[in-house]
Amino acid sequence: MKILVCISNVPDTTSKINFTDSDSKFDKNGVQFIINPNDEFGLTKAVWMKESNNASVTALTVGDISSEAILRKCLAIGADNAIRIDCEALDAYSVAKEIEAHCNEINYDVIICGRESIDYNGGLVPGLLAGYLDYNFITNCVSLDINSDDVKCSREISGGIETSECKLPIVIGAQKGLVEESDLIIPNMRGIMMARQKPLEVIESKDFSNQAVDKKFFKPEEKGEVKLINADEIDKLIDLLENEAKVL
Amino acid sequence: MSVLVYSESEKNSFKKSSYEAVSYGKSLADKMGVELICVTFNCSNSQKLKNFGADKIFNIESQNSQEFTCKVYSTLLLKVIETENVSTVILSSSADSKYLGAYLAGYTYGSYISNVVELPESINPFIVKRSCFTNKAFSSTELKGDLKIISISSNSYGIFEKEGKGSQEEFKVDEIETNHKVTNIEKQSGSVTIADADIVVSAGRGLKGPENWKMIEELAGLLGAATACSKPVSDMGWRPHSEHVGQTGKPVSSNLYIAIGISGAIQHLAGINSSKVKVVINSDPEAPFFKAADYGVVGDAFEVIPRLIQELKAKV
Numbered sequence: 001m002k003i004l005v006c007i008s009n010v011p012d013t014t015s016k017i018n019f020t021d022s023d024s025k026f027d028k029n030g031v032q033f034i035i036n037p038n039d040e041f042g043l044t045k046a047v048w049m050k051e052s053n054n055a056s057v058t059a060l061t062v063g064d065i066s067s068e069a070i071l072r073k074c075l076a077i078g079a080d081n082a083i084r085i086d087c088e089a090l091d092a093y094s095v096a097k098e099i100e101a102h103c104n105e106i107n108y109d110v111i112i113c114g115r116e117s118i119d120y121n122g123g124l125v126p127g128l129l130a131g132y133l134d135y136n137f138i139t140n141c142v143s144l145d146i147n148s149d150d151v152k153c154s155r156e157i158s159g160g161i162e163t164s165e166c167k168l169p170i171v172i173g174a175q176k177g178l179v180e181e182s183d184l185i186i187p188n189m190r191g192i193m194m195a196r197q198k199p200l201e202v203i204e205s206k207d208f209s210n211q212a213v214d215k216k217f218f219k220p221e222e223k224g225e226v227k228l229i230n231a232d233e234i235d236k237l238i239d240l241l242e243n244e245a246k247v248l
Numbered sequence: 249m250s251v252l253v254y255s256e257s258e259k260n261s262f263k264k265s266s267y268e269a270v271s272y273g274k275s276l277a278d279k280m281g282v283e284l285i286c287v288t289f290n291c292s293n294s295q296k297l298k299n300f301g302a303d304k305i306f307n308i309e310s311q312n313s314q315e316f317t318c319k320v321y322s323t324l325l326l327k328v329i330e331t332e333n334v335s336t337v338i339l340s341s342s343a344d345s346k347y348l349g350a351y352l353a354g355y356t357y358g359s360y361i362s363n364v365v366e367l368p369e370s371i372n373p374f375i376v377k378r379s380c381f382t383n384k385a386f387s388s389t390e391l392k393g394d395l396k397i398i399s400i401s402s403n404s405y406g407i408f409e410k411e412g413k414g415s416q417e418e419f420k421v422d423e424i425e426t427n428h429k430v431t432n433i434e435k436q437s438g439s440v441t442i443a444d445a446d447i448v449v450s451a452g453r454g455l456k457g458p459e460n461w462k463m464i465e466e467l468a469g470l471l472g473a474a475t476a477c478s479k480p481v482s483d484m485g486w487r488p489h490s491e492h493v494g495q496t497g498k499p500v501s502s503n504l505y506i507a508i509g510i511s512g513a514i515q516h517l518a519g520i521n522s523s524k525v526k527v528v529i530n531s532d533p534e535a536p537f538f539k540a541a542d543y544g545v546v547g548d549a550f551e552v553i554p555r556l557i558q559e560l561k562a563k564v
Contacts, residue, residue, distance in 0.1 A: 131354015
C-alpha cells in the first residue's frame with residue numbers, strides 16, 4: 001500500500017502575525033516554522049500503517065528550499081522518502097493542482113492531509129485534491145482502518161461521530177483523534193541520522209495559476225481593556241452580560 | 249445567473265446556521281440582482297425558507313442522499329448548478345458544509361473560500377473578507393473562477409426575515425452510484441453541541457478534578473449552554489475529547505464564551521477567539537486570558553460559580 005502524506009509548513013502558534021509588501025504577504029521574518037499540527041497527526045498514523053498495512057510512506061510538501069527542514073523531520077519521524085515540489089505555495093488551488101499532477105504519475109492508495117492548516121485555515125487542499133482526483137474523501141477523520149481495499153473510517157460531526165465504509169483510493173483530512181497528542185513521535189538521534197540517508201527528491205513545479213489572491217491582510221481592531229468585576233458582586237457580571245453585551 | 253444556498257437540515261428542521269446562510273444568500277442575490285435558490289435534501293419542511301428569502305426551493309429526494317456523503321451531494325448539487333446557471337454557492341460553517349465546500353470546488357473546478365465574515369465588498373472582481381491565522385488577522389481575498397463557493401463563519405452575519413417568492417419546484421434526479429456508505433451515527437442526545445451553541449461554558453485545570461464538573465454542568469444548564477474544556481483537561485481524561493476546544497480541538501464561534509479556571513494559553517485562545525464576548529473567571533490575575541477577555545472576575549471558581557448559579561436561579 002502506498003501512502004502519501006501532504007505536509008504544510010506553518011508558522012509556530014506563538015508567532016507574531018505581521019504582514020509585508022503593503023500588507024499583501026505574510027511576514028516570515030523571525031518566524032519559526034513547524035509541521036502543521038493536523039498534518040503531524042496524519043503522518044503519525046501513516047507511520048503506524050507501515051507495520052499494520054505493510055505500507056510505504058512518502059512525505060510531500062509544495063514550497064521553496066526553506067521547507068526542506070520539515071521534510072527532514074518527517075523522514076526522522078518515519079516517512080520512507082520525501083518529495084518537494086519546487087515553487088512558492090501561492091494558494092490552495094495551485095498547491096492541490098501540483099499534488100494532483102504528482103498523484104497522476106504515481107498512484108497512491110491513501111493520501112493524507114491535515115483537515116486544515118493553522119495559518120490560512122482554508123481547509124481546502126484535501127477536499128480539492130479528492131475532487132480533482134475523483135477519490136473518496138473523509139475529513140475531520142478520527143479513525144481509519146484499511147483492509148485490502150476496504151476502508152472503515154469515522155469523522156467528527158456536530159455533536160458526535162459518524163462511521164462509514166468505502167473503497168480505496170481515498171483522501172483523508174486528519175485531525176487529533178486519528179492519533180492522540182501523546183502518540184506523536186519525537187525523533188530520536190537514530191531517526192535523525194537515518195533521515196539523512198533517506199531520499200529527498202525535488203520535482204519541478206508545473207506552474208499552475210492561482211485562483212484566490214489575498215489582496216490585503218489586516219488585523220482585528222485592538223480590543224479594549226478587560227472589565228474587571230469584583231468576585232463579591234457577581235450580580236454585576238450578569239447585569240453587564242444582559243444589558244451591555246446583550247448576550248444573555 | 250443565480251445564487252444557490254445548500255440548506256442543511258436534520259430530521260426536517262433547520263439549524264440557525266442554515267437560516268444564516270439563507271439570509272446571507274438573499275442579501276448577496278439582491279446585491280447581484282438575481283434569484284436565490286435553496287436546495288434541501290429529503291426535507292419535508294423546506295417551505296420555511298421562503299420567509300428568509302428563498303425564491304426557488306428544490307427539495308431533492310433520493311435513496312443515496314439519505315445520509316450526507318460529499319460525493320453524492322456534490323454530484324446532485326452540480327446538476328442544479330448547471331440547470332439553474334448558478335454563479336455562487338453559499339454554505340454554512342457546519343462540519344458537513346465545510347466538508348462539502350472544498351470537495352465541491354475540486355469536483356466542479358470552482359473556487360471555494362471559507363470563514364467568510366461579510367458580504368463581498370465587490371462582485372466584479374469578486375472580493376470578500378475572511379478570517380485567517382486563527383482569527384489573528386483578516387484577508388480581503390479575490391476569488392477567480394466561474395463558480396464561487398463561500399462558507400460563512402457562524403454568527404458573523406445574522407438571521408433576517410425577508411419574504412422570497414418561495415416557489416417549491418420538483419427536481420428529478422437519478423440515483424447516484426457510490427461505494428461510500430454511512431454505517432453508523434453516534435450522537436450525544438439532549439445536550440447542546442459546541443458548534444450550535446450561543447453560549448459555551450468552558451473549564452480548565454483550575455477545577456482540580458473531574459468530580460467538580462457538576463457546577464459547570466449546572467451553570468451550562470441554566471444558560472442553555474454547551475460545556476467545553478481545555479486541552480489538559482481532556483488529555484487527563486477528566487472530560488471527553490469531544491469537549492476539547494482550542495487549536496487542535498473544536499473551534500468555538502459562539503456569542504458568549506465563559507472560561508473558568510483556564511489560564512488562556514495561546515493554543516487555547518486560537519480556537520475560541522472568534523467568539524463575540526469572552527468572560528474569564530480565574531484566581532490568578534496574571535492569567536493571560538485576562539488580556540483576551542471582555543469581562544473578568546479574579547476569584548476562586550469554587551466560590552464564584554456557586555454564587556453565579558444562585559444569582560441566575562434567583563432571576564428565573
